[in-house]
Amino acid sequence: MLSNDGSDGFPSALKLLIAGGFGVGKTTFVGAVSEIEPLHTEELLTTASVGTDRLTGVEGKVTTTVAMDFGRITISGKHVLYLFGTPGQERFWFMWDELSHGAMGAVVLADTRRLEDCFPAVDFFESRGIGFLVAVNEFDRACRYEPEDVRSALDLKPDTPVVLCDAREERSATGVLINLMQHLLTQQARR
């Protein structure tokens, strides 16, 4: 499993989120970069019960089970990167702050045939100030768009990177993560 030479014997776990619409390749992406087969678990998350009847004296919170797939990249004895994707909750996962709590950054995977599917993720990361980039997953190299077309279609901020990738390829998916780290470093340097 993980190596272990942190100061108190524990490495730090760092979290990246892999977001995007249904069937865009989130788990495929996680599988391509992970050193282990993607693992699956379910977590209970609380969210405000917006839009449901509220009973007097009852907290406006509900718990929901969220499924997630995740993978791991051991960076060193002190740092281990975990990548979390959330299959099956494409429209609602962003309601759960617990999921994004402590996330270093995010990859929003986009399919140019259904670009609108990634709007919620883009909105969410922008509003929470979580650094992210958009990675266009080029399915069978059809419907190729220029990154600038995607940027304007998604109305992204000028400094949000848009990159092309093949989520099945380790090299390509790792390249996306490298781009994300460079972006997070640039953001920090500006502060």
Place this chain on the structure above:
Amino acid sequence: MSVLDTDDEHWFDDDAGRLIRPYTVSDGRTEPTTRMELLSMVIATGRRPPGQLGTEHAQVLGLCGSVTTVAEVAARLRLPAVVAKILLSDLVDWGAVDTRAPDPMADCTNLTVLETILNALERRI
């Protein structure tokens, strides 16, 4: 728990998954005694817990031989994360497992951490 059979095959079915309800495993409890997150680290201390461990606790402890995360323990035992947390927190109470919450300093504002990750990723391609 008084189950003595530790053979996984009796508890999993390829199609149906886990054959007993998850909260049976936790004795109906829904709250861990120690607060844990998905990315809390856990490791066996080497101290033997008092008494005979039930199957599920023994399986959890078996996965903590080297440092790992709550998320990985849950996934490998095909348990909801909250049930894994309850079993792990029992083992923490018994002194058999040590845990540490995710490091709040290791976040996106830490340039050294970001550079370390960047360099490690670049070495992979």
